[in-house]
Amino acid sequence: MTARMYYDDDVEKSALEGQTVAVIGYGSQGHAHAQNLRDSGIDVVVGLAEGSKSRKLAEEAGFRVATVADATRQADVVMVLVPDTAQKAVYDAEIEPNLKPGALLMFAHGFNIRFDRIKPDAGVDVGMVAPKGPGHLLRSVYVAGGGVPALFAVEQDPSGTARARTLAYARAIGATRAGVLETTFKEETETDLFGEQALLCGGVSALIKAAFETLVEAGYQPELAYFETMHELKLIVDLMYRGGLNFMRFSVSDTAEYGDYVSGPRVAEGVKATMKDVLSDIQSGAFANRWIAVQEAGGGEFQELRKRDREHQIEQVGAELRAQMQFLDPVVVYAGEAQAAATSGGSSAGPEPASKVAG
Ligand code: NAD
Ligand code: MG
Numbered sequence: 001m002t003a004r005m006y007y008d009d010d011v012e013k014s015a016l017e018g019q020t021v022a023v024i025g026y027g028s029q030g031h032a033h034a035q036n037l038r039d040s041g042i043d044v045v046v047g048l049a050e051g052s053k054s055r056k057l058a059e060e061a062g063f064r065v066a067t068v069a070d071a072t073r074q075a076d077v078v079m080v081l082v083p084d085t086a087q088k089a090v091y092d093a094e095i096e097p098n099l100k101p102g103a104l105l106m107f108a109h110g111f112n113i114r115f116d117r118i119k120p121d122a123g124v125d126v127g128m129v130a131p132k133g134p135g136h137l138l139r140s141v142y143v144a145g146g147g148v149p150a151l152f153a154v155e156q157d158p159s160g161t162a163r164a165r166t167l168a169y170a171r172a173i174g175a176t177r178a179g180v181l182e183t184t185f186k187e188e189t190e191t192d193l194f195g196e197q198a199l200l201c202g203g204v205s206a207l208i209k210a211a212f213e214t215l216v217e218a219g220y221q222p223e224l225a226y227f228e229t230m231h232e233l234k235l236i237v238d239l240m241y242r243g244g245l246n247f248m249r250f251s252v253s254d255t256a257e258y259g260d261y262v263s264g265p266r267v268a269e270g271v272k273a274t275m276k277d278v279l280s281d282i283q284s285g286a287f288a289n290r291w292i293a294v295q296e297a298g299g300g301e302f303q304e305l306r307k308r309d310r311e312h313q314i315e316q317v318g319a320e321l322r323a324q325m326q327f328l329d330p331v332v333v334y335a336g337e338a339q340a341a342a343t344s345g346g347s348s349a350g351p352e353p354a355s356k357v358a359g
Pocket of ligand 2: 138192196
């Protein structure tokens with residue numbers, strides 16, 4: 001089976017002609033959607049809370065900024081780009097009561113629809129465009145004439161225009177320059193959670209820590225262990241990114257390649273069974289319920305887990321070594337805030353917090 005890809009020429013721009021899009025939130029995704037839409041000729045209003053720190057940024061960028069309720073009242077399309085954990089409260093209080101008849105409600109990730117946190121009326125169009133990249137790239141790649149690929153889905157189409165408008169939105173943010181693929185809210189949410197838990201964020205960090213601890217507990221130098229288990233990983237992943245596992249194996253030594261075949265499966269023994277359990281917890285809603293319960297209890301467990309991993313030895317050793325490698329543009333993370341490690345210089349755009357990349 002080959003998935004159908006949608007490119008610029010497959011999409012009718014006219015589906016959004018004369019319509020106003022309310023972009024709710026002006027963070028990682030919000031600023032990029034708002035700016036790309038405007039550059040594509042679409043009328044944009046940014047919806048933010050009265051006291052939001054993002055207001056100044058959106059106003060300086062020349063946008064009309066309104067409360068979420070007012071922006072929703074003005075809009076034919078409402079794109080919800082506040083954090084997933086805040087969406088239900090914002091939707092219930094400010095979006096739902098103010099949606100225009102025929103409005104298209106949009107998301108960039110399916111969590112709140114898939115797990116029934118947000119339950120739009122049957123008369124509301126519901127669509128999704130989920131860019132497969134962080135917001136700052138969505139913007140910079142668009143400005144350079146390219147696009148970030150995206151998934152799109154239509155959950156409800158009572159007006160009969162939701163699908164065409166969702167695709168036109170994907171085109172307006174530049175995604176159809178790279179290619180857009182159809183999915184469902186269910187598939188996008190479950191695969192996204194699985195990827196970040198089993199591999200991209202959870203699986204990889206657990207493997208890195210296990211390898212680092214194995215070497216340090218065996219008496220090897222922690223600095224050496226850092227280079228071996230974290231620093232070099234990027235170099236290996238870059239090879240995979242360009243040419244798959246085959247190119248990585250082409251580039252490493254025969255000894256490394258042989259060791260990959262005989263020892264990799266030993267390390268990964270039982271991993272697939274565990275991954276299936278992780279996937280089951282996602283599909284059953286057990287993970288979502290746990291995460292929602294943690295937030296409703298004030299987030300204590302989340303903060304404890306965060307603190308524990310932040311103090312891991314590999315983070316202490318790594319920060320010192322990276323500070324000596326300014327060419328890496330190193331970033332130091334304090335209490336959830338990311339800052340350039342250098343006191344002067346560094347990238348002018350500022351670092352993108354790692355937590356904003358997946359999800
Ligand atoms: P973010 O944390 O970067 O931005 C949040 C924005 O919402 C900020 O402007 C903040 O001021 C505003 N906000 C926060 N609470 C609010 C409230 N109660 N009322 C009004 N505004 C509020 O969020 P993000 O990472 O851009 O995520 C937005 C959506 O995009 C999520 O659904 C996420 O899953 C999805 N997404 C993110 C990425 C990514 O790379 N960051 C990629 C794909 C999809
Ligand atoms: Mg993701």
